[in-house]
Amino acid sequence: MEGKIFEYLEKYNYENLYFFNDNQTGIKGVICIHDTTLGPATGGCRMWTYANEWDAIEDALRLGRGMTYKYAAAGVELGGGKAVIIGDPKTQKSEALFRSFGRFLNRLNGTYITGQDVGTTLRDMETIRLETPYVVTLPREFGGAGEISPYTALSTFQSMKACAKEKLGTDSLKDVSVSVQGVGSVGYHLVKLLADEGANITIADIDEKRVKEVSEEFHTRTAKVDEIDSLEVEIFSPCALGKVINDQSLTRLKCQIVAGSANNQLTEERHGDHLDEMGILYAPDYIANSGGTIFDTDRIKPGGFNQERGINSVKRVYETMTELIAISKNESIPTYKAADLLAERRISSVGKAKQLRRQFDVLT
Known part of the structure; x- marks a missing residue:
């Protein structure tokens, strides 16, 4: 993929690729938004020591696209995305770093919702939540599903x-x-x-x-x-x-x-x-x-998180x-x-239904 980002985005029909950087906290990384047909792009925030920047970008893109398909196939009303923070999760974490990420995430105004992933913890999600509401993986005491x-x-x-x-x-x-x-x-x-x-x-x-x-x-x-x-x-x-x-x-x-x-x-x-x-x-x-994501995102449904409903949804895999x-x-x-x-069949059918709904709203 190196040197051919737009070719890759076009091939798999990505919507957005964002880069973020903050010299004060040292954070740098990317957010991929693959598809929002079914709902806001949702996916974990990964922190990892990549060999180079291209590897980090490719990881975000591949994982973000995977989330689109994961939610679509599972019948969840969400699109796919992924965040990647480039750094060593064992030595480079700080409250300032995750709050900086939260502020950047908040600028996207709900287009992307993040969660726990490789290299991040529920405690990290709590810190991000201080700056933005667009965090789905949270402890039970914060209204989330807890460990997924x-x-x-x-x-x-x-x-x-x-x-x-x-x-x-x-x-x-x-x-x-x-x-x-x-x-x-x-x-x-x-x-x-x-x-x-x-x-x-x-x-x-x-x-x-x-x-x-x-x-x-x-x-x-x-x-x-x-x-x-x-x-x-x-x-x-x-x-x-x-x-x-x-x-x-x-x-x-x-x-x-x-x-x-x-x-x-x-x-x-x-x-x-x-x-x-x-x-x-x-x-x-x-x-x-x-x-994990099926159970975790149950809290987005009407009425908030319901453990029994979440477990039953997981079993339907x-x-x-x-x-x-x-x-x-x-x-x-x-x-x-x-x-x-x-x-793809579900994304297509739901996309057509939403288009018809918009057309109806215009007519009425």
Whole structure:
């Protein structure tokens, strides 16, 4: 993408790309707004140490577009966007930095709503909220849904079950072998759900102490980070960073299903084609990991946050995954294309309905 920003924006029909900078606080980053047909662009605020500025821009663009499709496919009345702050979340955070981000966000007047993401916390969201109301991920005492990682894990779990129904003939994961790559906040909760179901679990993470703790708590097997994707299992679950499905990993996979919570698992779209050709059923990442945002954004609905309604909405990811598997089979396309098609059809139909409504309002 380097040097061809407008070509990339045109190819995927982005609406806006904003850059922000504040010399006083040292903050610098970007906000991507992909599509607002269904509602205001919404997506997390990520803080990360990128190798260069182009990597940060590309990450925001890819993640923002993914949020559009995630909300559309999940039936949520929101568009997609993403914020990226360039910096080390372990050493460069400050109240001034996040308040500066909040002031910039407030200038967009609700076109983009932010939330927690990699490198940011609920406490950071509280600080941003001091400068702007356009923050969706908040603690319960602030009227938010609180910690959302258990619900991201729940939607990943539901996607696994739908895929297992298709490939294994049952949606029970009892005795099913699952390898989980990454046992951070989402991976941990996914392992808990799998353990409760009676799955045979193997885990790996770059944090060896974390692996030991999770393995001891749930009695799992462990593997090295560079071996976890080559295990002979029924389900491989990437729950760390993206681009895990690539030319190299495709030669190592010995699974029937890929279903995890990581964003942008396919390094390129053609890798989704290769999975399909190999007979591996892929649960598109923005479907599998949509539970956190579905649960989190329940507070935007009339009447405010309702936990039971939010959980039930997350559980319906099983139905969404089942639907896109049917589209994939009926139209002879890989599941990642079926997921895009499902989302695009909803955006198109809602867009037409809104256009008709505007025309009616003009006439009346």
